[in-house]
Amino acid sequence: MIGRLRGVLAEVEEGHCLIDCAGVGYVVACGSRTLGRLPAPGDEATLHVHSQWSEDAGPRLYGFLTRDERRAFTTMLAIQGVGPKAALSVLDVLPPGELAGAVAREDKAAIGRANGVGPKLALRIVTELKGKPLGDVSFTPAAPGVHAEVAPPAPSIAGEAVSALLGLGIAEVNARRAVDQALIRLGEDADLSAVIRAGLQELGR
Known part of the structure; x- marks a missing residue:
């Protein structure tokens, strides 16, 4: 299983990029936010990777610039009805720290801004993520009548x-x-x- 790729960024296309690692080109699916933060083609790039296998499509790689983004992605994949496309869309509009804040506030509208995520799925994401850790932050549910706060992560x-x-x-x-x-x-x-x-x-x- 591939967990990280480091090599020359050969190509950037809509929805994916190609990383050349010692002459082997890996096609990695990425969200638009990740693709927009990659270096110029020809420069070295490092991606944290989630590997997935299906009988229909075979191996598929999903790339992220940070471990927290990858962890948020894999956590959302465990939610019924959330596939890779929807999880990437959520991370396009809400990086992990902001996603944690939206879950703590039960802000379904913020999550619903993601392409392909309707109100019902946004509610399910909020419900399922409550109390689950995500790197330096956690999805902490609010007590009734209490405004939840997400503890700020340690200085990075x-x-x-x-x-x-x-x-x-x-x-x-x-x-x-x-x-x-x-x-x-x-x-x-x-x-x-x-x-x-x-x-x-x-x-x-």
Whole structure:
């Protein structure tokens, strides 16, 4: 089973990309949000992968930029009526932290913004995800009459690197894009100083 791919981004098409790993090309299905944050074709990319097998379609790979996104995807697949397409659509409109917040608030409308997710399925997703962990956050149900809050995740390398770039007077949208690209290139285990340096290099391109 493939859990991660690291190689040259060869192609980006609607709904998928092609990663060249030592001469072997892997077609990986991705949401539009993931595809939009990939580096330029020809650059190195790293994707966290969920592998799925079916008798009709054979092996299928689904790619994500972070482990939390992959975990949210696999958690949603366990819900009746939620297939890969719907799960990717939800993550396109709600990254894992925002999805956790919507579940805690029982905000069915937010989840229903995803393509192919109607009111009934949105309600089922909210109901099924309550109390389930998702990386640094969890889907915590609200007690009757109590507004639920999602505990903020511990400061991440990405967040600290973005803050450092903001302190240098760089616009937030540019800082986040540069840090995203730096983490794709270096991997999530890179230390803060390396991510900041790589982010500055991305900005200088």
